[in-house]
Amino acid sequence: MILVLHLIALGLYAVGTALVLAPYAGLRAAPRALTLALPLLGMGAHVIGLARLTPFVGVAPTLSMLALFMVLLQVASEGLFRAPAVGVFTGPLATGLVGLALLIGLAPEGAPSTRGPWSILHITVSVLGLAMLALAFIAAALYLLQFRELKARRFGQVFRLFPPLERLDQLNHLSLVLGFPTVTLGVLLGFGVQYAGGASVDAAQVVWGMLTWMVLGWAVGVRVVRPWVGRRAAFASIATFAAVLLVYLALKLTAPGTQRFL
Amino acid sequence: MTITVLGVNHRTAPLEVRERFAHGPGEIPGSLERVLAAGARGGVLLSTCNRTEFYLSDPDDAAPEAVWALLSERLGGARRASDYGYTQRDREAVRHLYRVSAGLDSMILGETQIQGQVRDAWELSKARAGPALHRLFQSALLVGARVRSETGLAAGAASAPSAAVAVAAKIFTRLAGRSALILGAGDIAELAATCLASEGVRVTLVANRTYERARAIAEELHARALALDEAWDHFAEADIVLCSTAAPHAVVTWDRVAPAVARRGGRPLCILDLGVPRDVDPAVAQLENVFLYDIDDLQAVAAQAAAQRRGDIPAAEHIVSEEVERFWAWYGGLAVVPVLKELRDQMERVRADELERALRRMHLSPEDRAQVEHFSHALLNKFLHQPTIALKEAAGAGRGYGLLEAIKRLFGLERRDDA
Numbered sequence: 126m127i128l129v130l131h132l133i134a135l136g137l138y139a140v141g142t143a144l145v146l147a148p149y150a151g152l153r154a155a156p157r158a159l160t161l162a163l164p165l166l167g168m169g170a171h172v173i174g175l176a177r178l179t180p181f182v183g184v185a186p187t188l189s190m191l192a193l194f195m196v197l198l199q200v201a202s203e204g205l206f207r208a209p210a211v212g213v214f215t216g217p218l219a220t221g222l223v224g225l226a227l228l229i230g231l232a233p234e235g236a237p238s239t240r241g242p243w244s245i246l247h248i249t250v251s252v253l254g255l256a257m258l259a260l261a262f263i264a265a266a267l268y269l270l271q272f273r274e275l276k277a278r279r280f281g282q283v284f285r286l287f288p289p290l291e292r293l294d295q296l297n298h299l300s301l302v303l304g305f306p307t308v309t310l311g312v313l314l315g316f317g318v319q320y321a322g323g324a325s326v327d328a329a330q331v332v333w334g335m336l337t338w339m340v341l342g343w344a345v346g347v348r349v350v351r352p353w354v355g356r357r358a359a360f361a362s363i364a365t366f367a368a369v370l371l372v373y374l375a376l377k378l379t380a381p382g383t384q385r386f387l
Numbered sequence: 388m389t390i391t392v393l394g395v396n397h398r399t400a401p402l403e404v405r406e407r408f409a410h411g412p413g414e415i416p417g418s419l420e421r422v423l424a425a426g427a428r429g430g431v432l433l434s435t436c437n438r439t440e441f442y443l444s445d446p447d448d449a450a451p452e453a454v455w456a457l458l459s460e461r462l463g464g465a466r467r468a469s470d471y472g473y474t475q476r477d478r479e480a481v482r483h484l485y486r487v488s489a490g491l492d493s494m495i496l497g498e499t500q501i502q503g504q505v506r507d508a509w510e511l512s513k514a515r516a517g518p519a520l521h522r523l524f525q526s527a528l529l530v531g532a533r534v535r536s537e538t539g540l541a542a543g544a545a546s547a548p549s550a551a552v553a554v555a556a557k558i559f560t561r562l563a564g565r566s567a568l569i570l571g572a573g574d575i576a577e578l579a580a581t582c583l584a585s586e587g588v589r590v591t592l593v594a595n596r597t598y599e600r601a602r603a604i605a606e607e608l609h610a611r612a613l614a615l616d617e618a619w620d621h622f623a624e625a626d627i628v629l630c631s632t633a634a635p636h637a638v639v640t641w642d643r644v645a646p647a648v649a650r651r652g653g654r655p656l657c658i659l660d661l662g663v664p665r666d667v668d669p670a671v672a673q674l675e676n677v678f679l680y681d682i683d684d685l686q687a688v689a690a691q692a693a694a695q696r697r698g699d700i701p702a703a704e705h706i707v708s709e710e711v712e713r714f715w716a717w718y719g720g721l722a723v724v725p726v727l728k729e730l731r732d733q734m735e736r737v738r739a740d741e742l743e744r745a746l747r748r749m750h751l752s753p754e755d756r757a758q759v760e761h762f763s764h765a766l767l768n769k770f771l772h773q774p775t776i777a778l779k780e781a782a783g784a785g786r787g788y789g790l791l792e793a794i795k796r797l798f799g800l801e802r803r804d805d806a
Contacts, residue, residue: 153539271557275554275557275558275678276672276678278680278684278687280684280687280688280691284557285543287557289556289557289558289559289560290557290558290559290655291558291559291560291655292560295560353653354652354653354654355653355655355676356675356676357653
């Protein structure tokens with residue numbers, strides 16, 4: 126059942142992604158209702174499938190959850206910000222993540238997990254925060270692409286199909302401002318779980334995790350306090366997301382812990 | 388029953404001629420009344436800067452002459468309006484209006500303004516339109532809407548002023564409430580300002596070398612007038628700057644505007660340079676968050692949209708053809724009913740006369756008379772059954788008109804019409 130639901134979600138995400146990408150291939154754009162409905166239907170199947178994967182043992186459920194949140198944010202961006210171009214990144218990414226999760230194997234590995242509800246909440250909130258950071262990165266990347274086209278006076282597909290610069294800047298701002306407290310809450314929940322004895326985390330992971338959190342705090346700070354806007358803010362978002370990815374990869378390579386959900 | 392369109396448009400007449408033919412809303416009822424008095428069941432006058440067209444239903448021979456005479460009077464001199472005009476009848480007249488409403492016959496392919504103009508023409512002429520034109524214009528508006536929703540004919544900005552709006556809309560989330568500064572008093576800047584104003588942009592300042600000219604435009608746009616040299620400081624507040632001065636060299640230079648741009652706090656500034664030669668030094672585009680576009684850029688945007696629109700012409704023409712057939716089927720049906728009634732009445736008169744004459748000679752009992760009378764009714768009904776069915780079917784398939792003409796001629800209904 127879990128597999129079938131994930132396959133349904135995968136199929137709907139793939140078709141939805143194809144519809145989002147169609148105008149970039151010179152094909153007629155699909156009706157907006159359809160580009161919203163397909164991912165929403167996929168999410169319906171995905172949520173049910175994911176709920177059956179609790180307590181999220183192994184990497185595959187987390188990848189699946191990340192894909193779900195990416196699609197959720199894609200639909201929210203399209204619905205609230207009229208930014209269908211976000212789907213150019215999130216669509217293939219979410220489809221790929223669900224596909225990867227299916228390849229890795231969704232079924233819980235090894236012995237039954239002892240993860241409690243707080244631990245599950247920590248994972249959920251952290252993955253949601255990560256998805257928001259990814260959205261901030263995507264909005265920043267779209268901003269820089271549109272900025273470059275507008276400055277260079279090129280009026281191709283990016284000019285026609287991407288949202289206005291200001292809207293992308295607002296999307297980036299909102300994703301960072303909402304993403305930072307979410308990640309912070311995820312970190313705090315992680316500490317709580319660790320001190321309650323629910324998980325053991327090595328010191329390197331804590332130190333690098335804190336450093337990453339501080340970099341993220343800096344990116345939000347310069348946006349909100351200075352305040353940086355436009356291109357500078359976009360570069361800050363991209364740098365922050367890159368830092369998060371680098372730290373993750375470094376930790377994954379140097380300390381492949383079994384307790385981590387990613 | 389016929390529908391005829393007579394008129395001139397941007398393809399058949401130069402601007403100097405078209406502007407003489409253009410009717411203001413107040414002139415339309417008078418002109419229409421005059422043409423209808425020459426003999427037509429109904430009429431609608433569509434008059435824009437690019438076309439003046441009279442749509443007439445069932446016009447007499449004198450009606451077209453009245454149209455050309457009326458337009459020739461407006462033209463003045465010895466010139467004849469008919470030399471610049473065209474006439475389309477029946478299906479082609481319907482097709483013409485549908486193409487006009489869809490923007491297929493517009494100077495800027497797919498422009499949407501014409502839809503409103505067709506609606507206005509219908510509203511102004513409604514009292515004199517008659518049922519056929521009433522239906523025709525209503526359906527034309529639906530055809531226009533269908534073409535625009537089902538094809539990309541209206542997508543993008545296909546003129547330089549609308550391209551200015553499209554470019555600004557790619558920088559700002561919403562144009563409504565943005566402030567614009569106009570430098571210079573060129574016509575195209577005024578046109579672009581009007582386009583931006585229609586999107587909710589507030590033109591707050593108009594600067595020109597001649598203060599009086601700036602004041603004249605500022606009054607029209609409810610803005611404040613400035614001398615040109617006072618304008619540079621306002622680059623700190625404006626969101627959009629429209630330039631169209633008559634200066635022979637760039638007036639907006641880095642030195643003049645960089646200090647003001649630095650005070651913007653990173654907010655984007657869109658500068659639309661519509662002047663030829665250019666009013667803005669290209670170096671200004673190097674300033675952070677300044678987006679500079681000249682007339683070539685805007686024309687490139689417009690040309691791109693126009694090229695895309697051209698690709699949608701076959702789909703739009705297909706919709707028009709479909710709708711022409713649908714209208715013509717309705718129109719054919721409309722014409723069939725009175726002709727069938729007249730045919731039946733005529734045949735009934737013949738039957739009654741001949742029956743009366745026969746019965747006078749036969750001296751039959753009342754029962755036998757009733758039998759013969761019943762027989763004559765049945766015979767007439769049998770004779771008329773097939774032509775009635777055929778005519779109704781043909782009308783339903785949009786071919787009723789030709790058959791109708793044949794029946795009128797064969798049964799002498801046309802002569803009665805003429806009488």
